Amino acid sequence: MEFSKASLAMRSSEIRRLMALAADPSIISFSGGMPNNSLFPIDEVDALWSKLPRKVKEAAFQYGPTSGYPALLESLRAYLESRGIPMKDKGLIITTGAQQGINLISKIFLDEGDTVLTESPSFIGGLAAFRSYMAQIISAPIDDEGMIISELKGLLDKEAKMPKLAYLCPYFQNPSGIIYSQERKRQVLDLLSGTGIVMIEDDPYGELWFDEADKPLTSTMIGMSGHNVPICYVGTFAKILGPGMRLGYVVGPKEIVDRLELAKQSMDACTSTYTQVIADAYLRENALSPYLDKMRPTYKRRATIMLDALAANMPDGVTWTKPRGGFYVWVTLPNGLDSTQVFQKALDGGAAFVIGSAFAPDGIKNDSFRLAFSHTPEDRIEEGVKIVAEAVRQFVK
Numbered sequence: 001m002e003f004s005k006a007s008l009a010m011r012s013s014e015i016r017r018l019m020a021l022a023a024d025p026s027i028i029s030f031s032g033g034m035p036n037n038s039l040f041p042i043d044e045v046d047a048l049w050s051k052l053p054r055k056v057k058e059a060a061f062q063y064g065p066t067s068g069y070p071a072l073l074e075s076l077r078a079y080l081e082s083r084g085i086p087m088k089d090k091g092l093i094i095t096t097g098a099q100q101g102i103n104l105i106s107k108i109f110l111d112e113g114d115t116v117l118t119e120s121p122s123f124i125g126g127l128a129a130f131r132s133y134m135a136q137i138i139s140a141p142i143d144d145e146g147m148i149i150s151e152l153k154g155l156l157d158k159e160a161k162m163p164k165l166a167y168l169c170p171y172f173q174n175p176s177g178i179i180y181s182q183e184r185k186r187q188v189l190d191l192l193s194g195t196g197i198v199m200i201e202d203d204p205y206g207e208l209w210f211d212e213a214d215k216p217l218t219s220t221m222i223g224m225s226g227h228n229v230p231i232c233y234v235g236t237f238a239k240i241l242g243p244g245m246r247l248g249y250v251v252g253p254k255e256i257v258d259r260l261e262l263a264k265q266s267m268d269a270c271t272s273t274y275t276q277v278i279a280d281a282y283l284r285e286n287a288l289s290p291y292l293d294k295m296r297p298t299y300k301r302r303a304t305i306m307l308d309a310l311a312a313n314m315p316d317g318v319t320w321t322k323p324r325g326g327f328y329v330w331v332t333l334p335n336g337l338d339s340t341q342v343f344q345k346a347l348d349g350g351a352a353f354v355i356g357s358a359f360a361p362d363g364i365k366n367d368s369f370r371l372a373f374s375h376t377p378e379d380r381i382e383e384g385v386k387i388v389a390e391a392v393r394q395f396v397k
């Protein structure tokens, strides 16, 4: 028996082991980047489903086209247009989660040894996808406004061969929670323009802003004009309707999307028609907008509880991001302290998070950790942060 080189490059990590430890229900977990079960639109979906005609329900149980359930392709196009994404000359494909979208893009572009440029830190699932195609990862650190331009420029100047892909999560980034400024988005596009690098703009959280004033910051890079960067915009219903729907999509140049469709045919033939029918009904009934209006104050409240608890309990020298949307706070320890040590102590005390090296493109840098405020029961967030802060105090005097 001989496994492929690609499968041998996949890392089952220390992180999975740590996450398994945190699965104990008595632990206050800030680990999962997912909505709380109590927030799912169960009654709304019940009502929408019961109103659907029999023919549509039958279609929901049937195979569908690889590119997506035609009615959803239509309603989603209209929805994305309303979000400022010019769809006229773009291709659109429905994928089994954003994760599959990222994986398919990797599959059609990456050969062994190709380079992918990412943010540092970056989303675990993106890094895993690039590694699974045996790509080299180079990364530029981020600050509160996005990728640091001098670092990005330095990387591109140094590379003998241009990266094939650049992977960014510009809106309430996973894991840091930061959002790009308009200027930073423009600067990144200017630097990538004409290089031939294909950009993946991953946007699971953009609609989950806390304050209306920040909404303009969530306008997409694929919607910006005046650059020469092929952009694959990856979206998902996971963080709004629920990850169990496994429903994502990619918008991009038609030539790319056609190739994604070919790649998807051999992967899963089509995404669940059942959940596509539900998402389509949701969009057509204009149910998404009121649901988002309900979600935003909920997440804002949770973030505020977490930020207040951090301010009240963390020792001096520890810093953290102040998210204006999304699910995450990124905490950085002083003096390069190792977050795995803090994790062990926090777990002993009854709370868990995800250690920083999980999101490190080099898999090593570990002086930060991610706290998700989205999933933890709201009335346990403060208590959990106190436990984490107490664990940090064992190392930071």
Ligand SMILES: Cc1ncc(COP(=O)(O)O)c(C=O)c1O
Binding pocket: 033, 096, 097, 098, 099, 100, 123, 125, 169, 174, 202, 204, 235, 236, 237, 238, 243, 246, 247, 248
């Ligand atoms: C940045 C980012 N991209 C993609 C995904 C995957 O989304 P999906 O569940 O739709 O595959 C996640 C999920 O955590 C994410 O945070």
